[in-house]
Amino acid sequence: xxxxxxxxxxxxxxxxxxxxxxxxxxxxxxxxxxxxxxxxxxxxxxxxxxxxxxxxxxxxxxxxxxxxxxxxxxxxxxxxxxxxxxxxxxxxxxxxxxxxxxxxxxxxxxxxxxxxxxxxxxxxxxxxxxxxxxxxxxxxxxxxxxxxxxxxxxxxxxxxxxxxxxxxxx
Amino acid sequence: xxxxxxxxxxxxxxxxxxxxxxxxxxxxxxxxxxxxxxxxxxxxxxxxxxxxxxxxxxxxxxxxxxxxxxxxxxxxxxxxxxxxxxxxxxxxxxxxxxxxxxxxxxxxxxxxxxxxxxxxxxxxxxxxxxxxxxxxxxxxxxxxxxxxxxxxxxxx
Numbered sequence: 001x002x003x004x005x006x007x008x009x010x011x012x013x014x015x016x017x018x019x020x021x022x023x024x025x026x027x028x029x030x031x032x033x034x035x036x037x038x039x040x041x042x043x044x045x046x047x048x049x050x051x052x053x054x055x056x057x058x059x060x061x062x063x064x065x066x067x068x069x070x071x072x073x074x075x076x077x078x079x080x081x082x083x084x085x086x087x088x089x090x091x092x093x094x095x096x097x098x099x100x101x102x103x104x105x106x107x108x109x110x111x112x113x114x115x116x117x118x119x120x121x122x123x124x125x126x127x128x129x130x131x132x133x134x135x136x137x138x139x140x141x142x143x144x145x146x147x148x149x150x151x152x153x154x155x156x157x158x159x160x161x162x163x164x165x166x167x168x169x170x
Numbered sequence: 171x172x173x174x175x176x177x178x179x180x181x182x183x184x185x186x187x188x189x190x191x192x193x194x195x196x197x198x199x200x201x202x203x204x205x206x207x208x209x210x211x212x213x214x215x216x217x218x219x220x221x222x223x224x225x226x227x228x229x230x231x232x233x234x235x236x237x238x239x240x241x242x243x244x245x246x247x248x249x250x251x252x253x254x255x256x257x258x259x260x261x262x263x264x265x266x267x268x269x270x271x272x273x274x275x276x277x278x279x280x281x282x283x284x285x286x287x288x289x290x291x292x293x294x295x296x297x298x299x300x301x302x303x304x305x306x307x308x309x310x311x312x313x314x315x316x317x318x319x320x321x322x323x324x325x326x
Binding site for chain 2: 028029030031032033036037062063065066067071087088090091092094095096098099102124127128130131132134136153154156157158160161163164
């Protein structure tokens with residue numbers, strides 16, 4: 001990019017230059033790109049969500065996931081996410097020995113220290129973290145690290161579909 | 171073209187499609203679960219002798235079985251699979267995939283070729299990776315971290 005485009009007028013030597021005068025606003029090809037890059041992650045629906053304590057039994061956690069038809073639940077301590085239990089955890093850590101560990105605490109099989117997204121981060125960052133970490137669910141936290149929601153696969157589909165509206169009906 | 175146009179015009183081949191786990195209708199649920207675990211895949215497609223999809227078994231069904239009747243893990247997978255498998259042709263657009271997943275509340279979709287044979291499995295993960303790749307330059311450089319809460323707030 002040429003200097004002529006970046007500066008309305010080239011500063012003379014020694015003249016104070018406002019750094020923001022160099023700022024080129026980001027341009028986006030379409031509203032989907034803008035939303036992904038600039039909207040808060042809460043633009044993706046993140047509620048309702050289910051949080052349980054680490055002492056809940058695996059049996060009860062699975063029963064609650066089935067009853068509420070959810071694919072993941074967050075394990076919290078003082079509202080801070082300390083783990084997440086997803087259908088994938090059930091498949092890989094529980095299914096083959098369910099009868100042996102059904103009454104153990106969920107902390108034994110949860111994914112501890114889950115990667116979280118801050119509610120002020122962008123949807124693009126949320127999708128990027130999920131892609132890099134191969135997650136399908138991610139807790140949403142506020143600036144104090146307290147759980148405020150959960151972003152999941154189906155909710156992201158709904159977010160994307162919202163941007164395509166009637167086009168997808170063709 | 172921007173991301174919006176790409177999603178409308180590009181075909182499923184642009185997504186990172188996953189190899190489909192095909193199992194026989196007589197397979198035991200426990201064995202199917204073991205295969206899903208080994209391949210780290212959330213769904214298995216039950217196919218006939220011509221590789222055409224008959225049903226799907228997925229993590230959601232596994233969860234229900236564990237919650238309601240864990241002894242069912244020793245049944246044939248045919249007795250617990252979903253009998254209507256939503257399929258999508260590999261030549262369809264990405265936006266069609268998004269619409270089908272949303273309309274049918276699906277997480278996995280079986281991709282079929284022109285002969286109707288199961289050729290791959292895709293789902294939201296493929297779409298997430300596709301969108302994420304588009305933003306790779308601006309977002310991927312950020313560190314993957316679990317503790318994002320600010321320990322000591324600065325400024326106002």
